[in-house]
Amino acid sequence: MEALIENPGKVVEAERISGSEAILRCLINEEVETIFGYPGGAIMPVYDALFDYENQLRHILVRHEQGAIHAAQGYARNSGKVGVCFATSGPGATNLITGITDAQIDSTPIVCITGQVASHLLGSDAFQETDIIGISMPVTKWNFQVTKPEEIPEALAKAFYIAQSGRPGPVLIDITKDAQQQSFDFIYKRCERIRSYQPYPELREEPLKAAAALINQAKKPYLLFGQGVTLSGAEDELKRFVEKTGIPSASTLLGLSAFSTKHPLYVGYTGMHGNYGPNVKTNECDVFIAIGMRFDDRVTGDVTTYAKQAKVIHIELDPAEIDKNILTDVAIIGDAKQVLKALLPLVNKNSHQQWLAEFRACDKIEMDKAVQKSLEPKSKLMTMAEVVHKLSEKTKGKSVIVTDVGQHQMMAGRYYQFDELKSHITSGGLGTMGFCLPAAIGAKIGTPERQVIAIIGDGGFQMTIQELGVIMQYQIGVKILILNNSFLGMVRQWQQLFFDKRYAFTEMDNPDFIKISEGYRIPAQRVQERNHLDEAFNKWLNQEGSSLLEVVVEKEENVFPMVPSGSCVSKIRLE
Amino acid sequence: MEKREYTISVLTEDKPGLLNKLTIILSRRKININSLNVSTTEVKGVSRFTIVATATKIDLEKVVKQIRKLVDVLGSFLYEEDQIYYQEIALYKLSLEVFQQNGLLEKLIRQHGAKIIAIEDNQIVIEKTGTKQETHELYEVLEPYDILEFARSGRVAISKSKRRTEAFIHELETSQSNTLSIKEF
Numbered sequence: 092m093e094a095l096i097e098n099p100g101k102v103v104e105a106e107r108i109s110g111s112e113a114i115l116r117c118l119i120n121e122e123v124e125t126i127f128g129y130p131g132g133a134i135m136p137v138y139d140a141l142f143d144y145e146n147q148l149r150h151i152l153v154r155h156e157q158g159a160i161h162a163a164q165g166y167a168r169n170s171g172k173v174g175v176c177f178a179t180s181g182p183g184a185t186n187l188i189t190g191i192t193d194a195q196i197d198s199t200p201i202v203c204i205t206g207q208v209a210s211h212l213l214g215s216d217a218f219q220e221t222d223i224i225g226i227s228m229p230v231t232k233w234n235f236q237v238t239k240p241e242e243i244p245e246a247l248a249k250a251f252y253i254a255q256s257g258r259p260g261p262v263l264i265d266i267t268k269d270a271q272q273q274s275f276d277f278i279y280k281r282c283e284r285i286r287s288y289q290p291y292p293e294l295r296e297e298p299l300k301a302a303a304a305l306i307n308q309a310k311k312p313y314l315l316f317g318q319g320v321t322l323s324g325a326e327d328e329l330k331r332f333v334e335k336t337g338i339p340s341a342s343t344l345l346g347l348s349a350f351s352t353k354h355p356l357y358v359g360y361t362g363m364h365g366n367y368g369p370n371v372k373t374n375e376c377d378v379f380i381a382i383g384m385r386f387d388d389r390v391t392g393d394v395t396t397y398a399k400q401a402k403v404i405h406i407e408l409d410p411a412e413i414d415k416n417i418l419t420d421v422a423i424i425g426d427a428k429q430v431l432k433a434l435l436p437l438v439n440k441n442s443h444q445q446w447l448a449e450f451r452a453c454d455k456i457e458m459d460k461a462v463q464k465s466l467e468p469k470s471k472l473m474t475m476a477e478v479v480h481k482l483s484e485k486t487k488g489k490s491v492i493v494t495d496v497g498q499h500q501m502m503a504g505r506y507y508q509f510d511e512l513k514s515h516i517t518s519g520g521l522g523t524m525g526f527c528l529p530a531a532i533g534a535k536i537g538t539p540e541r542q543v544i545a546i547i548g549d550g551g552f553q554m555t556i557q558e559l560g561v562i563m564q565y566q567i568g569v570k571i572l573i574l575n576n577s578f579l580g581m582v583r584q585w586q587q588l589f590f591d592k593r594y595a596f597t598e599m600d601n602p603d604f605i606k607i608s609e610g611y612r613i614p615a616q617r618v619q620e621r622n623h624l625d626e627a628f629n630k631w632l633n634q635e636g637s638s639l640l641e642v643v644v645e646k647e648e649n650v651f652p653m654v655p656s657g658s659c660v661s662k663i664r665l666e
Numbered sequence: 667m668e669k670r671e672y673t674i675s676v677l678t679e680d681k682p683g684l685l686n687k688l689t690i691i692l693s694r695r696k697i698n699i700n701s702l703n704v705s706t707t708e709v710k711g712v713s714r715f716t717i718v719a720t721a722t723k724i725d726l727e728k729v730v731k732q733i734r735k736l737v738d739v740l741g742s743f744l745y746e747e748d749q750i751y752y753q754e755i756a757l758y759k760l761s762l763e764v765f766q767q768n769g770l771l772e773k774l775i776r777q778h779g780a781k782i783i784a785i786e787d788n789q790i791v792i793e794k795t796g797t798k799q800e801t802h803e804l805y806e807v808l809e810p811y812d813i814l815e816f817a818r819s820g821r822v823a824i825s826k827s828k829r830r831t832e833a834f835i836h837e838l839e840t841s842q843s844n845t846l847s848i849k850e851f
């Protein structure tokens with residue numbers, strides 16, 4: 092037997108074990124604690140092995156594989172660890188695809204392990220055989236099919252290394268049933284390098300100097316940060332950079348909570364339903380600094396009119412994002428933390444009070460034209476804005492907010508005053524309805540010490556409602572807030588604004604959410620009246636464990652401001 | 667911006683499935699592949715994909731960077747025609763009888779720098795190496811003589827750079843920079 096180094100300082104001998112057991116041993120070596128999964132024929136050997144590893148690996152049985160992958164995403168985004176999923180072949184594997192796509196576009200580190208039919212059956216249209224490698228190719232950072240047990244350690248070591256290094260992303264490893272069943276000499280070695288993959292570029296000096304020169308002579312500099320800051324753990328560096336340079340700073344939707352919304356230099360969030368100031372000032376600044384973001388079209392609107400007057404500095408880890416949507420004057424390819432550290436000594440201490448005051452003047456306009464109407468509505472029923480605003484006050488901006496997709500998502504982004512790092516989880520790039528409930532479950536498991544609140548629309552809730560079963564079975568203390576407008580609200584808003592109010596198939600008859608919740612043994616209450624909200628919040632939040640609060644909100648509330656899809660960011664509508 | 671024909675050269679680890687991973691990056695953007703060739707290189711375990719596509723330079727630069735993101739890709743480069751040496755190969759099959767009836771054909775073939783690689787079963791196979799235009803010219807010459815079958819390969823290309831593939835791979839192995847492999851090679 093060969094002796095090899097497994098972990099630094101620890102020498103182990105190869106052991107003869109089954110492929111299935113090897114998979115679990117790999118996970119333990121990668122310090123995995125939790126697996127979200129669902130069994131089936133082609134992955135049964137792994138589940139059988141898992142039975143003996145119950146005290147080392149916690150398996151959460153979801154109610155649909157889409158729930159597994161979204162839970163893994165929520166877990167990963169909150170804890171910074173890799174999210175792990177198990178699914179069987181065929182339908183089990185294909186049910187993961189939406190979440191894998193979501194993780195790819197939002198750069199979330201995930202490892203999916205799917206069972207596959209025995210290798211001699213590959214290509215024969217066997218029962219539950221599907222070419223998941225082919226299907227997942229465009230939506231994974233890497234994928235690989237294992238047909239021999241000997242390939243398991245290396246494939247999994249690479250999977251974990253690739254998923255979490257550089258710009259993170261999802262990896263799928265498909266393992267045939269025979270490879271799970273056969274035995275081999277197992278030895279694990281973590282992957283530290285792949286020659287065809289360099290996740291961390293060397294920082295070059297010239298662009299750093301060029302960027303510093305631009306920043307130092309700027310009169311109206313503007314900074315926009317994205318999730319890259321959170322992913323690289325650069326929150327502290329960002330704060331120091333912003334405070335030294337005095338630059339008004341805005342967030343993308345996914346950047347929210349990387350910087351306190353209460354900071355005097357924070358000017359709001361950009362994009363389709365973002366704040367007025369940061370959107371219009373994009374087209375007035377002289378130097379535009381983008382950090383860890385990718386100029387999504389929901390941020391830029393019409394690219395041909397976006398920040399044209401400005402010198403653009405783009406700080407980004409992924410070279411393929413440079414010049415993809417917006418042409419840059421200075422590109423700094425590198426990890427946000429590393430770049431900001433290097434840039435800090437090169438920039439001058441500065442302040443831009445007058446320029447900052449222009450943002451505050453915009454805030455005033457937004458307050459008068461949009462915010463006030465939402466927060467102090469004349470309507471009998473409450474608005475989503477009002478509810479989120481009160482929730483923010485109640486929780487002092489300290490909770491982890493997980494949202495689904497739609498109006499409530501935008502309202503949560505606009506009105507929750509994030510005051511703690513890693514506190515906002517949403518499906519940004521893909522906009523996946525059904526994301527919230529399972530992602531909140533994953534987030535709570537990832538950081539049990541924090542209060543995790545799921546804010547969901549009545550539509551999206553019903554897309555993955557079955558995951559209430561997970562909350563019940565494992566007693567996951569997620570707080571659920573349903574903002575019920577009996578509409579697919581965001582689509583209805585577009586119908587109102589752009590389709591002559593033709594509400595084609597967006598009104599919904601909803602079930603009794605309270606009864607459903609109680610059916611899952613989750614305490615629930617419904618509130619309709621404004622003056623009962625505070626009391627309802629107290630009861631809901633003070634309840635031990637999970638609880639659900641349904642707030643019946645105004646049916647036809649709109650989210651404003653709004654940059655209509657594809658238009659210029661300065662043409663933002665306030666009402 | 668004007669659409670033109672460009673050559674993308676991709677050095678990869680010799681792994682299954684890569685062809686798909688590469689081509690979907692082009693098809694996503696509705697870029698048609700004019701030709702594609704996969705071959706080994708002088709370095710063991712390293713393959714070369716040569717893709718010819720017509721698109722704007724800006725779009726193809728983005729594609730080349732996205733190709734580089736694939737984990738098993740070592741390097742991905744975009745070339746204009748004058749940055750590479752390239753060739754294609756074409757095969758033409760005629761009936762031996764027709765060939766023999768037209769004495770002039772042999773001379774034509776020689777003039778075009780083509781050669782006869784097989785005469786068998788009453789058929790004759792002619793081979794010509796050259797640019798697409800050159801092989802097409804010969805096609806037009808032979809067309810009146812009833813071509814029974816014609817096939818043309820994808821382009822193969824090597825860069826005019828003086829760097830060796832091996833040295834490039836060595837640089838990659840020792841460097842941390844992922845910008846290296848999208849620079850010109």
Ligand SMILES: Cc1ncc(C[n+]2csc(CCOP(=O)(O)OP(=O)(O)O)c2C)c(N)n1
Nearest residue numbers: 497498499522524548549550551579580581
């Ligand atoms: C899986 C999926 N299908 C469809 C859509 C399109 N879509 C975006 S928002 C929305 C309406 C969401 O309604 P609801 O969950 O009630 O939230 P609200 O907008 O009312 O807050 C729809 C249908 C989507 N984003 N995801």
